[in-house]
Amino acid sequence: MQDNRKKCIELAERIYDLDIEVYECVGSSLGRTFTGDRRTCVENLANLMSTRPQGHLLRSELALISNMARTIRNPQDKSRVMKKYDDILKEVESLPTSFGQGEIVDQNRAKLNTSNLRQKFSKDDHLIICIGRSQGSAGNDIGFALADALRINYYDVEIFTEVLRRLEVEKDSIRDVADLGTEIIQNKYQRGFNSVKGWRNKIKEFDRYHGLTKEDAIFFNQSDLLCKMAKEEDFIVMGRCADVILANNHIPHISIFITAPFEQRVHRIMEVNNLDYKRARRLLEKQDRRHEKYYHYYTGLKWGDAMNYDICFNSASYGIEESVDIIERMLNQNMNH
Structure with missing residues (x-):
């Protein structure tokens, strides 16, 4: 349980940093996905990853970041950022409490x-x-x-x-x-x-x-x-x-x-x-x-x-x-x- 919580905190930190990087690459006035202080945002993100019923909220937050990342004009910046996003998404989906763990296949x-x-x-x-x-x-x-x-x-x-x-x-x-x-x-x-x-x-x-x-x-x-x-x-x-x-x-x-x-x-x-x-x-x-x-x-x-x-x-x-x-x-x- 403790290891899972530690993993959630680490992923939350990376998500927060990615949001900053996307915003800097886009240079848009639309604003960042996370506008609060770092500690509060990371704590909230970690809680979302730890609680499956709220997984859809985390998915929505990640979608906002990816949608913005896809508007980056510089191909190298876009490729680098999307690679980080894909890596983070795979790790989030692999968590036992993630939204990605609810398979529906019969x-x-x-x-x-x-x-x-x-x-x-x-x-x-x-x-x-x-x-x-x-x-x-x-x-x-x-x-x-x-x-x-x-x-x-x-x-x-x-x-x-x-x-x-x-x-x-x-x-x-x-x-x-x-x-x-x-x-x-x-x-x-x-x-x-x-x-x-x-x-x-x-x-x-x-x-x-x-x-x-x-x-x-x-x-x-x-x-x-x-x-x-x-x-x-x-x-x-x-x-x-x-x-x-x-x-x-x-x-x-x-x-x-x-x-x-x-x-x-x-x-x-x-x-x-x-x-x-x-x-x-x-x-x-x-x-x-x-x-x-x-x-x-x-x-x-x-x-x-x-x-x-x-x-x-x-x-x-x-x-x-x-x-x-x-x-x-x-x-x-x-x-x-």
Whole structure:
């Protein structure tokens, strides 16, 4: 404890001296960061370094010094001062009570996402991007264009079609998994149990799908297919709980959720589907409920909750083309580090 206090005093002295040096180099009338007497200022700085809840105040003080240092016109003076600043900052962050000691990383998520990006993708890992999207946010358009820009495969309804082929299910007998939502809940717990025909259908499905309902059989086969694909190729997949499926199977991937303000999405639905406002709004609300219930039913998580994704993106802020460009540049920057 005593050694830490001594270190804080020593760093406080260096910070105070650096503030003086920056002020002298800049020659600005804006004034120094610390204007009190040396002893009082050093004592206050040391106390800030010793008390973690007040760490943000120290960070703000250091920011003031660095901001001023960056205005130094003489390149040699600027380089010398910024070197001192960087050295001091590293030592402050290494203190056990520093603001730099509160890491937020979730190691389990990092193994599948951010740490994998930092290390670059190994020859055994493929670039897999899972995109969830709210209806009307142009998520599909962005996903398709991003796959084209990255020159990797794009999957949406193809996943559903392949699973139906595997199970030999008539496509007309069930809706695409991306739009099931409410129907799944109703099929499992409400429909069919009030009639003999309903019971017969359930028994038939039980035999055909090894004790699973048709909907569950499709989901689990879809999960197997996604995991198999993840070992063979780079791709973007739209929806279908792919982010959670891959995470549960410890497969590296990047999860993105694309959305936009409700009214903006309504107007896009009106334009794309040639609907009036009332019908577009009703369709949007219905589809959002379906996606939310489907995602929660099979994952136990809240659809669209920022905590469940690596990146959440407001497409209305940029439009389709620029959204693709921003995401692509962000991915390239991370993978090149």
